[in-house]
Amino acid sequence: MTFLDLARRNVSRHWLRSALAVTGIVIGVVAIATMGILGNSIGLMFNDMVSDVGDTIVVSPAMSGTGGDKLTKRQVDDITRAAGANRVITIPFASTFDKMSVGEKKGGTMIYAMPAGDIPLLLEKEAGTYPRDTGSGCMIGSRLAELNKETGLKLGARVTIGDETLRVVGVLKERGMGFDINPDYAIIVPYSWYSRHYDEDTYDQVVVKVRDVKDLDVVKEGIEQKMNRREDVVSVMDTKAILESVFAAADSITVFLLGIGAISLIVAGVSILNVMLMSVTERIKEIGVLRSIGTRRREVMRMFIYEALILGVVGAIIGGALSFGAGYVITAVIVENPDYLFNPTSLLYILFGMAFGIFTSAASGLYPAWKAAQLNPIQALRHE
Numbered sequence: 001m002t003f004l005d006l007a008r009r010n011v012s013r014h015w016l017r018s019a020l021a022v023t024g025i026v027i028g029v030v031a032i033a034t035m036g037i038l039g040n041s042i043g044l045m046f047n048d049m050v051s052d053v054g055d056t057i058v059v060s061p062a063m064s065g066t067g068g069d070k071l072t073k074r075q076v077d078d079i080t081r082a083a084g085a086n087r088v089i090t091i092p093f094a095s096t097f098d099k100m101s102v103g104e105k106k107g108g109t110m111i112y113a114m115p116a117g118d119i120p121l122l123l124e125k126e127a128g129t130y131p132r133d134t135g136s137g138c139m140i141g142s143r144l145a146e147l148n149k150e151t152g153l154k155l156g157a158r159v160t161i162g163d164e165t166l167r168v169v170g171v172l173k174e175r176g177m178g179f180d181i182n183p184d185y186a187i188i189v190p191y192s193w194y195s196r197h198y199d200e201d202t203y204d205q206v207v208v209k210v211r212d213v214k215d216l217d218v219v220k221e222g223i224e225q226k227m228n229r230r231e232d233v234v235s236v237m238d239t240k241a242i243l244e245s246v247f248a249a250a251d252s253i254t255v256f257l258l259g260i261g262a263i264s265l266i267v268a269g270v271s272i273l274n275v276m277l278m279s280v281t282e283r284i285k286e287i288g289v290l291r292s293i294g295t296r297r298r299e300v301m302r303m304f305i306y307e308a309l310i311l312g313v314v315g316a317i318i319g320g321a322l323s324f325g326a327g328y329v330i331t332a333v334i335v336e337n338p339d340y341l342f343n344p345t346s347l348l349y350i351l352f353g354m355a356f357g358i359f360t361s362a363a364s365g366l367y368p369a370w371k372a373a374q375l376n377p378i379q380a381l382r383h384e
Helices: 003-013 015-049 073-083 116-122 142-146 191-198 213-227 239-282 284-292 297-335 338-342 344-373 377-382
Strands: 056-061 088-102 105-114 125-128 137-140 158-161 164-172 186-190 205-210 234-238
Touching: 003 015, 003 297, 015 239, 015 297, 015 338, 015 344, 056 213, 056 239, 073 088, 073 205, 073 213, 088 116, 088 191, 105 116, 105 191, 116 186, 116 205, 142 164, 164 186, 164 191, 186 191, 205 213, 213 234, 234 239, 239 284, 239 297, 239 344, 284 297, 284 377, 297 338, 297 344, 338 344
Parallel strands: 105 186, 137 164
Antiparallel strands: 056 205, 056 234, 088 105, 088 158, 088 205, 125 164, 137 186, 158 164
16 A cells, blocks of 8 residues: 555544645635636736727827827927828827717717727727718717617618718727727718818817837827927826726736635645544654654655645646635626636636645644654654
């Protein structure tokens, strides 16, 4: 009989105590894996919600400046020149909230206006075509199109804004929340129509898309030097820095949640330590017999470490299986997207939880194993 066989026998001999220790490991593995999956899913959710705008600079009127709350055509031209047309795409836009009606259905919606030729540079269509400066067409956001039963807005529909009617010629792909515009629930119109309809010739913001992310800081600095030379006329926002802050916050949430799960696993490790110490105390005479027939201290130590590993491996396997189910539920209920569970970065937390559970079990068995190996054979044989 090998020492591994002896370890299996000793674990099964006190099956209830072993089962309770395994349950502690299972709870710990499930806690650390599901907390990790939850934190990672929150990060993935941020990544999906925030548009891919890491290459974007948003220029808007400075709140404390004297340039007004709008950007003039001349200022937009200055921003374009300062950004450098050879390495950026400059897209000015205006926005407003207005009442609209489709047939008998009435409501309100956000309206974004930009030069018709710039719309394809910033927004991607899902169906239909892009509107033209000379036409009377508009586009609608993907979420607004999904609500067509309530709003009446769909491809080909006619929407009345004020005393003018526009035809929906295209539907945008879902873009998610962005730091520039949020078109999913909005109507996109050519700036020529907007300027004529509202009798305005100003812009709310300018979106500067940098072709090479390495040029982001240079372009930002160029705009600030050009526009804010004497006083703050515009505010220049670097979305890359904002995204880094958002993802750093998501990482902090993940670490915090992992810490909560790790505490559960450490408590389970203390439980295994207690079980193993009790096992050593109960088997002092058995250890004395083994030592008296020539069993070495390291072999006795190995036997007890095997016992701790058996408890850890069984608990980790069961905990890993349950973590998958718990992770699916938690992503479906809290994050509302169970697909995040199948992301490789989420599945790694299950493996991490299992590995941490096995390591904790083995570490918890070291002291009891050492204590058993240090027993004096003669005194152990005399133990009652």
